[in-house]
Amino acid sequence: MFDTLTLAALPPEDEALRPQIQALIASHVAGLPADRRARSWQGFDAAFSRALGQAGFLGLTLPRAYGGQERGPFARFVVVEELLSAGAPVAAHWIADRQSAPLILGYGTEEQRRAYIPRICRGEALFCIGMSEPGSGSDLASVRTRAERTNKGWRVNGQKIWTTNAMHSDYMIALLRTSGTPEDRHAGLSQLIIDLKAPGVVVRPIVDLTGDAHFAEVFFDNVELPVEALIGGEGEGWKQVTAELAFERSGPERIYSSVVLLDAWIRHLQAVGRRDAGVLTGRFMAEIATLRAMSIACTARLALGESPVVEASIVKDRGTTFEQDLPVAIGDDLAAHPDELVSDELYRTLLYVTHIAPSFSLRGGTREILRGIIARGMGLR
Ligand SMILES: Cc1cc2nc3c(=O)[nH]c(=O)nc-3n(C[C@H](O)[C@H](O)[C@H](O)COP(=O)(O)OP(=O)(O)OC[C@H]3O[C@@H](n4cnc5c(N)ncnc54)[C@H](O)[C@@H]3O)c2cc1C
Numbered sequence: 584m585f586d587t588l589t590l591a592a593l594p595p596e597d598e599a600l601r602p603q604i605q606a607l608i609a610s611h612v613a614g615l616p617a618d619r620r621a622r623s624w625q626g627f628d629a630a631f632s633r634a635l636g637q638a639g640f641l642g643l644t645l646p647r648a649y650g651g652q653e654r655g656p657f658a659r660f661v662v663v664e665e666l667l668s669a670g671a672p673v674a675a676h677w678i679a680d681r682q683s684a685p686l687i688l689g690y691g692t693e694e695q696r697r698a699y700i701p702r703i704c705r706g707e708a709l710f711c712i713g714m715s716e717p718g719s720g721s722d723l724a725s726v727r728t729r730a731e732r733t734n735k736g737w738r739v740n741g742q743k744i745w746t747t748n749a750m751h752s753d754y755m756i757a758l759l760r761t762s763g764t765p766e767d768r769h770a771g772l773s774q775l776i777i778d779l780k781a782p783g784v785v786v787r788p789i790v791d792l793t794g795d796a797h798f799a800e801v802f803f804d805n806v807e808l809p810v811e812a813l814i815g816g817e818g819e820g821w822k823q824v825t826a827e828l829a830f831e832r833s834g835p836e837r838i839y840s841s842v843v844l845l846d847a848w849i850r851h852l853q854a855v856g857r858r859d860a861g862v863l864t865g866r867f868m869a870e871i872a873t874l875r876a877m878s879i880a881c882t883a884r885l886a887l888g889e890s891p892v893v894e895a896s897i898v899k900d901r902g903t904t905f906e907q908d909l910p911v912a913i914g915d916d917l918a919a920h921p922d923e924l925v926s927d928e929l930y931r932t933l934l935y936v937t938h939i940a941p942s943f944s945l946r947g948g949t950r951e952i953l954r955g956i957i958a959r960g961m962g963l964r
Pocket of ligand 1: 712713718744747942948949950951
């Protein structure tokens with residue numbers, strides 16, 4: 584049982600990327616208040632993403648033939664860790680770099696690879712993920728939105744929901760039913776690349792609890808797509824999506840969502856000269872160190888070309904629990920010291936992270952679903 588997540592270290596040549604990426608981030612986030620930086624995942628800054636692409640920090644896992652850096656998942660781990668711990672705005676390139684490009688590389692045709700991957704590596708082609716629908720979130724196999732085969736290609740009708748950044752994206756990789764009925768479950772699902780500028784596509788942003796609108800509803804009304812919109816095999820969508828979710832669930836993004844708040848709180852402790860928070864800070868550091876080691880172990884599996892679906896689910900489940908505990912513990916700590924002056928910036932950051940935290944264990948797969956996957960991996964289901 585204990586050989587599944589064998590501990591691994593980051594190779595020195597990838598560690599060596601840190602000073603460069605830190606300098607680029609510093610030049611962009613300098614002066615941004617903590618509550619803005621805490622929006623890292625939601626922070627949309629296309630110019631920053633293009634600057635990352637120009638400096639060679641996108642497409643780190645992708646072949647040079649398609650504009651990538653061919654450095655592998657450990658290099659990406661280092662870069663993502665730096666971006667998130669500084670609270671840099673990653674939304675513009677996030678999904679394309681993490682999921683869409685590896686998916687297109689793995690399952691796409693040569694034409695699709697050449698058409699999309701170099702632009703993703705330059706931070707120029709922005710993607711969103713169209714999996715969830717009203718009534719099909721956890722139960723993705725029940726997807727109803729349909730792509731019908733026509734003489735010229737595909738005709739899409741239906742609706743997606745909770746699509747992060749659909750309003751800013753150029754393309755959606757959508758999980759659609761290309762044959763059969765929702766009762767057929769996994770069979771008949773395929774992935775298609777949808778140009779979001781195509782006639783018949785309507786994107787309607789949804790405002791979340793924090794007042795930001797970073798995800799959207801997307802409607803398709805007789806949207807015509809070319810034959811080449813199909814990515815991978817027809818009817819292979821379920822298998823492809825499962826592999827894609829392992830990229831989404833294993834990385835440092837499942838540890839650092841609240842880390843800007845942690846940093847702001849530690850600065851507060853320093854500013855007010857408080858020395859009684861050792862147990863709490865020690866607990867946070869122990870949790871971060873353990874989760875980070877687990878995430879690096881998952882990265883090592885990705886580096887071997889494996890798809891660590893169960894291990895990634897463990898990292899996401901434990902990681903999001905930590906990310907959600909953090910604002911509660913920091914809020915309790917500040918409340919227990921009512922005489923301390925808390926800066927507006929720390930207060931706004933705490934409010935934002937407290938409001939957004941419930942989404943951490945929903946986005947990318949809910950806690951209950953992950954625990955089901957883990958139980959199956961342990962032979963308990
Ligand atoms: C911030 C954010 C960004 C998102 N971005 C995207 C995106 O870009 N693209 C996209 O496609 N989706 C996106 N989502 C949607 C997300 O993936 C879904 O919300 C998630 O998969 C849950 O689906 P649901 O909302 O339909 O909830 P439901 O599936 O209705 O679940 C409701 C509750 O029931 C539980 N539950 C459901 N089935 C079971 C079961 N079999 N056993 C035990 N418990 C169960 C769930 O765990 C959950 O607690 C995003 C969501 C959030 C919050």
